[in-house]
Amino acid sequence: MYFRLNPECYLIRGKKLGAIFDLIDHKIYALNELETEIVTSCEKNNSIQGERKFLNELKQLCLGNFYSNRSYIQKLRVGSPTIEKQSDPPELHRAFIEINNSCNRNCWFCGHNGIKRSLGCMGCNKWNENGRPLSIERWKEVIDELKDLNCMDIFITGGDLTLEWDRTIDILDYTNRKFTNIYITLHRQSLSIDKINELAGKANMIIQTEDFNDVQSLDTASLLVTRPENFENIEGIQGKNIMVDFIIERGNLLPKDLPITSKKKIQPGSMYQFFNNIEYHPCLGHTLAICFNGNVIPCPMMRGHSFGNVSNKELYAVLKSEWERIDNFWELNLDKIEKCCSCEFRYSCADCRSLEESLTGKLDGKMLCNYDPSEGKWS
Template identity: 25%
Template sequence: MKERFFKLNKWNILVENDKAKEAAIYNLYNGDIIELDEDWAKVIHYLQTGELISKVDHPKTPEIIQTLSDKSIGKCYDKLIYEEKTRKGMLLPLKGIQSPPPVINRFFIQLPTNCNLNCSFCNSLNSIPCLTCSNEKSEKNVEHFDYRRFLPRILDLKPINLILHGGNPFLLGNKLNNLVNQCKYLSESTQIWVVTHWKHLFSKIKENKRNLTENLNCYIVIPASNFNEDEDNSKKFCYTLDYVKNRLQSFVPVIVLDSDNNIERLREEIMKFNPQGLYVSHIYRKSNFREFNNSHFVRVNVETFWHNFYHHPCLYGTLALTSNGKILPCPHMKKEILADVMNDSEPFERIFGDREIDKYWNLNLGKIEKCKECIFRYGCFECRAVELKLTNDLLGKFLCSKVGH
């Protein structure tokens, strides 16, 4: 009988944890992450190291090979072969030569505005802190801190998304529209977003419909508690979504689970208005920390896998400017200050020229002690700001159902 070998094809990557005898196959073609039991992990491991099929002495070997072949995940060969796994971009990150221009996916700008809604969750830790509204006391106000002086330097970086957040942005009145319009003038390709509570948006629409610029996209924060048998709120809310659907470029609702209300009806109502997406943010409490999971598995294509191989799944491509001029790697990493635009003449030279940003952008999950052996680390999305808040350690990990608490 002819000796043969078996290899996973170029779209499928085996990730192993030898200590725990765990493994998973990442299918970069259809996005599946296939968790393997101990027997499958053992057999596939030996086959991938180049063992002849006949030398892999396990009763499940024929079944495993047949199943993977039928699903086009792997193939038998008459000789040992090597096939480079599918990837996009360069084999390794550039080192020793001039770096390419940074790609900024999200640049957050905190506005010096307050909020009078007094929501119960406002100062609570939640699972999507960067896309929920806040009411931090600003050290500056808009009269003393003119963002327009810094916009050209920010928009020279051509960020894909510029996100304005903090308090009630519409308190700025025409200054908000001027800010948005200047951003579009300086970088036409940049998408401008505002994070706001739905009640602020409703008030703005009722006050003056024409005074809401069409260049805007909105993350609309929606506390679940606002819809506890409150028909008046429901009518106002639907009026708001109907308006933004036809007026703004796009909108993404962010439901905050600040009550035990069932949100399925709310979710169904929202989807009628065709939002660009929808997020659900959980509130962290000591009583629910076991349900508050900060590790979310996503479908993994070629870009996602190699992005997470080298970089942090969320921090990479993110910068934030606070209302007092500090540049942070994330709007909720308050103590991780990269530069101060009020005192540094060339803040971005310091951040990118000296590569200080790499500490955060290149913080792939393999550098985090509790994550480094996890077979799901290349398909995991987490908020590092939440972990930093709970552990006081940039490399800490507390909230994960896979590694335990």
């Protein structure tokens, strides 16, 4: 008698343990050591010995089935990595455009102060960087170039975008109907009812605030910037419309349950996400950011890596000439990250490369995780 996992169920092995990923029900089953060995042996088409009770449980969960003969199970796949890799121009799914770098506030956690944030890319930042801001005409050309590259999602950020409101609206109007999703980030204190009304129907707003009361009263998506020490007070509020941006300092004593270090960072996603994560970094893959001065970087917070500048050059030309370097970021899947490479959860785990790089000093370093894959234990 033999037992095989169903086509939609993948066994992913770590150094010590394994996990079954059910790509249809979007569930992950973490296995203990014995269970890992049993499923590994079954997936190698070895006949089953005395493990029926456990395998019956897998069958009850619709994860696999018994076979009287050795069987070849064609695993479910979506997309074609070969075709994707050959695609020219490469598939750009998401772009951040930072259309200004000015703000009259001076939040202590802002990018120019070098503070590390877990979701700084969703918020606003100003930077101590040189270079002439792109003109509105050039931004419109860049938007067309992004459209030509089939970019789907666009995030419009600053600075305080309300300081040059007419310009912001002009650029926003220009993006209209060119992308599947358009997001714009604004600070809570810059907003008025008039501005909210003006944005309605044009973009999805992400409102940054440090005030816990704001996020409860806002109807739009909000980004709550806070210290990890406050996690206990806000634990219940995270949801569809509220993202929490943790400020991470080297000396922070991080609460055990923090979503960016605990089991909560493992997110059973769609099968597209699973296959994407086998090939690409879960966040940096298919993503680029264009800074206020035209610099093209891997993401809004990774300021130290520039692929070129679009002030006087088309975006496509930057992609073409720097493709190998860009691809090194896109393909930085968790197989290439220290610690994660030996973890069974590596194709379903969230990872902020920008934050990890700034905390460890290494592009492939990992600090924010309480799991030890070599022992199979959460601390």
